[in-house]
Amino acid sequence: MKSEEILSKANEIKPWILEKRRKIHRHPELMYEEFETSKLVQETLTDLGIPFQKDIAITGVVGMIGDGNGPCIALRADMDALPIHEETEVDFKSEIDGKMHACGHDCHTAMLLGAARILKENEGLIKGTIKLIFQPAEEGGAGGKMMRDEGVLTNPDVQQIFGLHVAGQLPTGMLASREGTLLAAAGSLKIIVKGNGGHAAAPHNTIDPIITGSKIVVELQSIISRELNPLESGVISVTMMNGGDAWNVIPSTMELQGTIRSLTLDGLLTLQKRVKEVSESIAIANRCEAEVTFPGHDYPPTVNDVNCWELGKSVSEEILGKDKVIEMPPIMGGEDFAYYTQKIPGCFAFLGVSNPEIDAIYDVHHPMFKVDEEALPLGSAIHVNCALKSLSNLS
Numbered sequence: 001m002k003s004e005e006i007l008s009k010a011n012e013i014k015p016w017i018l019e020k021r022r023k024i025h026r027h028p029e030l031m032y033e034e035f036e037t038s039k040l041v042q043e044t045l046t047d048l049g050i051p052f053q054k055d056i057a058i059t060g061v062v063g064m065i066g067d068g069n070g071p072c073i074a075l076r077a078d079m080d081a082l083p084i085h086e087e088t089e090v091d092f093k094s095e096i097d098g099k100m101h102a103c104g105h106d107c108h109t110a111m112l113l114g115a116a117r118i119l120k121e122n123e124g125l126i127k128g129t130i131k132l133i134f135q136p137a138e139e140g141g142a143g144g145k146m147m148r149d150e151g152v153l154t155n156p157d158v159q160q161i162f163g164l165h166v167a168g169q170l171p172t173g174m175l176a177s178r179e180g181t182l183l184a185a186a187g188s189l190k191i192i193v194k195g196n197g198g199h200a201a202a203p204h205n206t207i208d209p210i211i212t213g214s215k216i217v218v219e220l221q222s223i224i225s226r227e228l229n230p231l232e233s234g235v236i237s238v239t240m241m242n243g244g245d246a247w248n249v250i251p252s253t254m255e256l257q258g259t260i261r262s263l264t265l266d267g268l269l270t271l272q273k274r275v276k277e278v279s280e281s282i283a284i285a286n287r288c289e290a291e292v293t294f295p296g297h298d299y300p301p302t303v304n305d306v307n308c309w310e311l312g313k314s315v316s317e318e319i320l321g322k323d324k325v326i327e328m329p330p331i332m333g334g335e336d337f338a339y340y341t342q343k344i345p346g347c348f349a350f351l352g353v354s355n356p357e358i359d360a361i362y363d364v365h366h367p368m369f370k371v372d373e374e375a376l377p378l379g380s381a382i383h384v385n386c387a388l389k390s391l392s393n394l395s
């Protein structure tokens with residue numbers, strides 16, 4: 001299939017893709033609760049005549065297109081939303097208070113359904129198998145890991161995997177990625193500082209966890225500035241400080257939370273080790289105790305295979321135009337697509353959805369995040385072109 005033909009087909013079904021996206025957007029669901037979204041995916045695949053497996057990693061769905069022989073590649077979309085209250089004025093705004101598709105996963109799911117429709121209609125051209133992976137819980141729940149552990153990369157074995165993420169800071173019609181490390185290893189941090197509370201007028205009779213916690217917050221910044229090679233990258237951000245309920249009471253405990261990031265898993269482990277040592281030592285020096293944990297999942301870094309990025313770049317240039325595909329530096333965001341590329345070669349790339357003319361100027365995770373939907377058929381077309389070219393290279 002020629003790229004022009006793929007693009008014109010994607011533009012032809014644009015209303016269908018947008019309808020799916022808007023329906024998902026109205027009903028955002030948080031991690032591992034994507035039951036309605038999963039149902040929509042299953043119903044759509046059924047309508048298209050695409051066989052699928054369901055209930056993988058709770059709500060995950062994997063569709064299969066192709067002749068079942070020869071090479072196998074996968075295209076991946078995530079389905080979960082965020083606990084953010086939507087503040088845009090789009091007429092398909094979230095109908096659920098406090099939940100929003102603020103990371104564009106509604107678009108990812110709709111773009112992959114668009115690709116599924118085009119691929120299924122041209123199944124005769126497919127030499128091999130294309131797996132369509134719709135996964136839950138990208139936002140901190142490591143849904144990608146659970147999908148991987150439940151075997152989505154096997155039977156048949158997937159040789160290459162590709163994923164797209166919308167980017168609120170990149171103009172519509174552009175795509176950006178790179179070879180090698182694209183996104184950081186990322187994890188969360190929690191510190192409970194335990195002291196001994198009492199009357200604020202008699203601090204000498206208390207052990208103040210607020211002062212100790214504050215010292216920990218400040219001192220943790222020196223790990224990055226004094227211990228890390230300036231040519232390497234790391235982030236330690238304390239983003240939550242909670243302690244105390246009254247202005248005249250020194251509380252007994254204070255809680256800190258935040259995130260630690262590095263471009264390598266080793267780097268992340270080193271930072272975690274130092275955060276624990278520094279926090280515990282400061283607490284002891286101040287007669288407190290610090291309980292340091294790293295709850296949740298430590299996402300590995302997302303590393304793009306060089307050949308997969310070369311392919312991703314050329315198939316995207318065919319759809320978008322040569323000057324519309326750019327190389328970007330790594331960023332410290334995290335992505336659970338990393339769990340797939342830990343096992344097999346793959347490529348993750350950012351697709352621009354920003355357009356100041358329609359006020360689509362906010363980045364993902366913002367309550368005003370808005371997508372220029374013109375980008376959606378482009379995403380579907382890139383998926384299709386990528387899947388077909390990748391299979392023909394592998395066969």
Ligand code: NI
Nearest residue numbers: 103105138165
């Ligand atoms: Ni996301």
